[in-house]
Amino acid sequence: MSDARAAILSRLRAAPQLAPPEYPDWQPPRFGNRLERFRIMLEAVHGEVYEVAADQWRERLRAILSAKGVNKVMAAPHLGVDWPEILAYDRPVEDLKELLVDGIDAAVTTTRGAIAETGTLVLWPDVDEPRLLSLLPPIHVALLNQADIADTLAEMMTAQNWAATMPTNVLLISGPSKTADIEQTLAYGVHGPKQLIVLVLQS
Template sequence: MSSFDHLISRIRQSLNSGAPREPAAPNGAHPQPIAQPDLGGDELRAQFVAALTAVGGAAIEAAGESEAIEKIAALLRSRAARSAAIGEGITTDSASAAARLSHEGINVSVLDTCGPALFKEQLARVDAGIVEVDYAIAATGTLVMAANSARPRSLSLLPPINIAILRSDRILPNLAAVLSSIGPQNIAAHPVVMVTGPSRTADIEKRIVIGVHGPKELYVALIGDLRR
């Protein structure tokens, strides 16, 4: 018998030794995810920006892709960042974004063919990681990133500045909505990380400090109609 079979038999014995086992709940009898508040796009956007700000992130609002890249370039200059790495876009064109940023004097890494070791070394020296995210959660200011080879997880982890590109129609009201949009199939295929603000700790006297091992700064370039 394998260690697994041993364990399972111990579990069965233990479960049967107590009160009689209740039959498994019928399908659908388990608690359902909480309802999604019915909010319009503007409200979701405003809620997201407020929640992001509350956790120490900042939003850069832009009407379109090119305005967003302009603003990212300006941000990088103002933060004295000289280098950046950019992941493959989902809806945006990262090649042209890279070209625009290079034109602004930023040294943009193209993370295409290098292997894991070299990639890590390269990325560890870069000032800013730029990556488009799949979803955002309005209620919590959270960014949801599914990783793949062209949008590796380290992009939002190693560089001290993390810039996320987000289409405002990708903002969903709450966590339950995001989990149901990702769905069980996708989560099994890709590692996903949810990011809620820059890295933080409260390990010293429960005082909040921003910027531990992950990024110290988090910006979200929010692309969408600005109904001002």
């Protein structure tokens, strides 16, 4: 060991040991009205939020999609979506790829919940609602139970006991698809849904 290195190590060992800093117990932020906070954050990035009674969302969905000129809708059969041209994601992705990219006007999915802090939807894809169902069609309609809106992701994970039932995949969606070029010009729907519609189901 060189003399210079030995001198540096000797000074380090002789230096007084400082106690680690003390921090007050951290608490997640509380937003009061979670739904209003979620709405503000999501609408800021061009998302649409509609409140509807839990037993009336199908009628509201028909009105919204009709106003947008939607023809073909894809949704899991168990949702009971009432639409003239309704399809299920019931074939391998290789057989549905062209339809998902250029044949479906809107797709309807459920959600695990939402995060008020960031205006983010949380989805757990499964066999009935695969990941691409919410990522490829031009319009994504998400069904969100108001009771499942949490302040933060950490709070949701704790409340829903994710540690015991971790999914293989989680989607966090904060608005329609968006991207920016080198000049920071933001564009929506370049490679994903151009519109995100959230129906907040109220008991």
